[in-house]
Amino acid sequence: MIKVVSFDMDGTLIRKDYVEYVWLEAIPELYARKNGMEIEDAKEYVMNEYLKIGEAAIEWYDIKYWLKKFEIDCDWRELLESHAYMLKLYPEVNEVLENLRGEYELIIISNAAHEFIEVESRVLGLNKKFKHIFSAVTDFGNTKKSSDIYQKICGILGIENEEMVHVGDNYEFDYVAPSKAGIRAFYLDRDGSMGSNGENVVKNLKEFEERVKLLKNK
16 A cells, blocks of 8 residues: 655656756856856866766765866855746646645655755745655765665655655656665656656656556555
């Protein structure tokens, strides 16, 4: 029986405009200004440096690490706060959460570092909607690619792995890893890039809500 419904955050609950702007526009712009570079050259350099690290490494998500690496003299809090106006939930999110919160404990398991989570959750009021918000990289020193993260969280919550269901938009982190841990997982394919309508693929969170209801007594 499902007791806990778990969501990824960016790309699942929250539109990616904010995080993509911070990483792909704001930081390259600061780097270009510091080094007297053309913005497109700075973007190419910064992106190449990101890719050298890769999204499986915890440094990928650490804004303090990148500001130090690029020698950018900027307060990370000011950087994140200055673009917080861009934060938006996907349109179906509030309705889905309201429909599920009466029957299930709602949590977030994200790869985002606490620096981002603090701003995003405060601005969008997520702290009021979720019992727990976990950062894989900050709380556990690892990414969600490790199925151990999901197992540890089930232990913290005092539930069996099969009593949780998780949804997210990264196939490896949000579907493969929790599935390996024995957690029922759904891949959120908002843009249809997987070209699949399998039983474990949903196009939006309303579809996910319906799948959760079908699992209610299983």
